[in-house]
Amino acid sequence: MAFASWERIGDKGTIGKIVLNRPEARNAFNTEMGKQIIDICQQIAKSDIRVVLLTSSSSKAFCSGADLKERNGISEEEFHRHHEIFVEMFNAIADLPQPVIAVVDGYALAGGFELALNCDMILASQNAVFGLPEVTRGIMPGGGGSRLLQRKVAMHIAKEWLFTGKFVMAEEANRAGLLNELTDSSVLYNRAIELAESIEKNAPIAVQNCKSSVNDLHGMIDREAREQENVYYSRCLNTEDRYEGIRAFVEKRSPVFIGK
Known part of the structure; x- marks a missing residue:
């Protein structure tokens, strides 16, 4: 059942x-x-x-x-x-x-x-x-x-x-x-x-790394938290969605994110 x-x-x-x-x-x-x-x-x-x-x-x-x-x-x-x-x-x-x-x-x-x-x-x-x-x-x-x-x-x-x-x-x-x-x-x-x-509607890789960052950095020593936050940020950089976000901004349209 x-x-x-x-x-x-x-x-x-x-x-x-x-x-x-x-x-x-x-x-x-x-x-x-x-x-x-x-x-x-x-x-x-x-x-x-x-x-x-x-x-x-x-x-x-x-x-x-x-x-x-x-x-x-x-x-x-x-x-x-x-x-x-x-x-x-x-x-x-x-x-x-x-x-x-x-x-x-x-x-x-x-x-x-x-x-x-x-x-x-x-x-x-x-x-x-x-x-x-x-x-x-x-x-x-x-x-x-x-x-x-x-x-x-x-x-x-x-x-x-x-x-x-x-x-x-x-x-x-x-x-x-x-x-x-x-x-x-x-x-x-x-x-x-x-x-x-x-x-x-937002970029799923970015959203998921935001979730990981908020959850994992809670209570962490600030210096360590800064370094780890940059790790999550870096995971979003070389993605199709980041490039799509830039293109959509320049072309003045809503972005279409694919999760890659």
Whole structure:
């Protein structure tokens, strides 16, 4: 059964849409869903997709985290095996070379919130609810929550959310700086498409190196960061797209980038 799927969308077919599809469980991920997401990301990483939307089949929940029913009564060895799959799933999202936009409607809790945090941007509806309630269950976030949340919001805010396990309404999340945009549920998907299209039209090699630079240079010593930034810059120089960008500017037209 497909608990996650993906398709090409948009006029050019270079926007990828991943859909989480376990609505009866508020899109809680089990091991099979984790494996499917890993496989999808491997396919997209090798493709000509330029930007990815991570969405849900239900407006009630983006993802409510790991399926605790699946974990109930399993051995410690099985628990660790499941967790390894989920860590690989989170990493597969984070490591996609293409920018990934989380489109959050409804609940994004625990590992579901971490799925969104592993994306590059988050768009959410007024109905969105975020939270990392792991401490209320005797554990801590295991998919990057404590590491990634402090990059999205101020550290003291991240600590409050992590230490209390509180549910955070969309308005509060937006005020804290978590979101790229907060909008009504009825237009959320269209706004996500518009953002994706504004990225899709740009040179994909340049966009992907921007993503690598932002991610990899975070927290690096400035002198080392300068050198590494130049490495990413250099990767864009000898490309057909750079020459096309120059030609289009001189000819006063929109560039047509091919990703080479």
